[in-house]
Amino acid sequence: MDTLSRRNFHQHTLGSLLTWSLLETLLAGDAFADEIKPVTARWLAEIDTWSRDLKGKKLEALEWQRKVEELLSRVDLPELLKFIDFDKLARQVKPRERGELSLRPSLPQVEGLPTDLVFGHQVFALMKDRSVPPHGHDNMATAFIILKGEFQGKHYDRLEDDKEFMIVQPTIDRPFGPGGYSTISDYKDNVHWFRATTDDAFIFNIHVMSVKPGRTGRVYIDPNGEKLSAGRIKARKIGHGEAQKLYG
Numbered sequence: 001m002d003t004l005s006r007r008n009f010h011q012h013t014l015g016s017l018l019t020w021s022l023l024e025t026l027l028a029g030d031a032f033a034d035e036i037k038p039v040t041a042r043w044l045a046e047i048d049t050w051s052r053d054l055k056g057k058k059l060e061a062l063e064w065q066r067k068v069e070e071l072l073s074r075v076d077l078p079e080l081l082k083f084i085d086f087d088k089l090a091r092q093v094k095p096r097e098r099g100e101l102s103l104r105p106s107l108p109q110v111e112g113l114p115t116d117l118v119f120g121h122q123v124f125a126l127m128k129d130r131s132v133p134p135h136g137h138d139n140m141a142t143a144f145i146i147l148k149g150e151f152q153g154k155h156y157d158r159l160e161d162d163k164e165f166m167i168v169q170p171t172i173d174r175p176f177g178p179g180g181y182s183t184i185s186d187y188k189d190n191v192h193w194f195r196a197t198t199d200d201a202f203i204f205n206i207h208v209m210s211v212k213p214g215r216t217g218r219v220y221i222d223p224n225g226e227k228l229s230a231g232r233i234k235a236r237k238i239g240h241g242e243a244q245k246l247y248g
Contacts, residue, residue, distance in 0.1 A: 043075060044113055047143070051118045051208045054141060061141055061185035061211065068143045068206075072181035075145065080204070083108065084123070086147060090202070093125045099248030100124040100132045100203075123147065124203040126196040132203070133243035134193035134223050134235075136166065137184055139216040141208040144194075145181040149201025151194045155182060156223065158190035159232065166191070166221050166235045167228070186211070191221065191235075193247070222246060 050067050053059035059067075081087070084105040095101050103123040109115060124132060126149075136158050153176040156168035168191050172182065176194070184190055194203065210216045220243035221235040228234055238246070 042112075043071060043080075044107070044117070046071060047119060047206060048114055048117050051141070054208060055118065055211055061187050064141055065183040065185055065188060068183050069181065072143065072145055072183075075179070075181075077145075077147070077179045080145075081147060084204070086202075089123065090125075090148070090200070095125050095127040095130065096248075097127075097130075099130060099244045100126050119206050119208045121207075122205050124205060126194075126201045126203075128196055128199045128201070131193060131195040131247045133220060133240075133247040134191060135218040135220045135243065136168075136191040137186070137217070138219060139186065139209075139211050139214055141183070141185045141211055143181065143183045143206045144192075145204050146176050146178050147202040147204050148178055149196060150198045151176040151180075151196055151201060151203070153180070153182065153195075154193045154223075155184075155189040156191035156233070157188065158186075164237055165225075166219070166237055167232055168221070168223065168235050169230070169232045191223070193223065195247075 047068060050059055050064055054061065054064045084107070086105075089103060089105055093101065093103065101124065103125060104121070105123055107113070107117075107121070126132070134154070134156075136156075153172060153174065154170065155172035157171050158166060158168055160167035171189055175197070176182070182189065182192065184192060218240075220238050220240060222238050222242075223233055223235050225236055226234040
């Protein structure tokens with residue numbers, strides 16, 4: 001059989017036969033398309049390195065956000081969709097009547113990408129007018145990029161806490177379309193709320209848990225609370241069930 005060049009192989013094989021089973025075969029044989037490798041070897045591997053530095057106190061949270069946002073601004077969205085086999089993932093989705101459906105796509109094994117990533121990843125699927133309810137994070141750093149659909153995204157700085165309330169201040173309130181991104185840490189834009197304004201709306205999420213030893217997780221709030229001076233809001237802390245009922 002004539003030996004095909006690497007370029008011809010990609011053109012004649014990947015162009016017509018790119019199924020998930022073939023993709024796995026190509027990955028195993030190190031024939032994965034050059035155009036897609038940067039998504040894994042640089043994009044995810046860099047975030048993994050920065051996240052390890054964050055947990056190891058070698059990188060400050062605000063610097064982690066800055067680095068990740070700069071990286072997200074350069075992501076090739078079509079290649080990211082190929083990498084997580086988004087079309088196959090989306091065909092299997094039956095979004096929840098309220099709130100977000102969480103999906104966990106498998107990431108292909110690619111040279112240069114650690115198999116023991118320090119961060120978790122998931123895809124949120126939502127119907128029109130459904131939300132990832134407003135919530136803050138304890139001891140986490142997270143990043144989001146919109147894969148498909150349109151959202152109205154809001155962020156708040158978390159200024160003060162007591163047992164029943166959280167004092168927050170709005171920082172972001174704008175539409176997010178495909179390729180739109182944001183990040184969160186304990187120090188900046190800690191609270192967020194994303195409402196889908198179209199059907200078939202999807203968010204890719206990366207989350208670093210337990211940045212420091214101790215509790216980690218979500219804290220749900222009702223941002224429609226008492227208005228204070230300088231644009232601040234006294235938001236009542238609520239449980240997951242009430243958050244879904246009010247905003248999901």
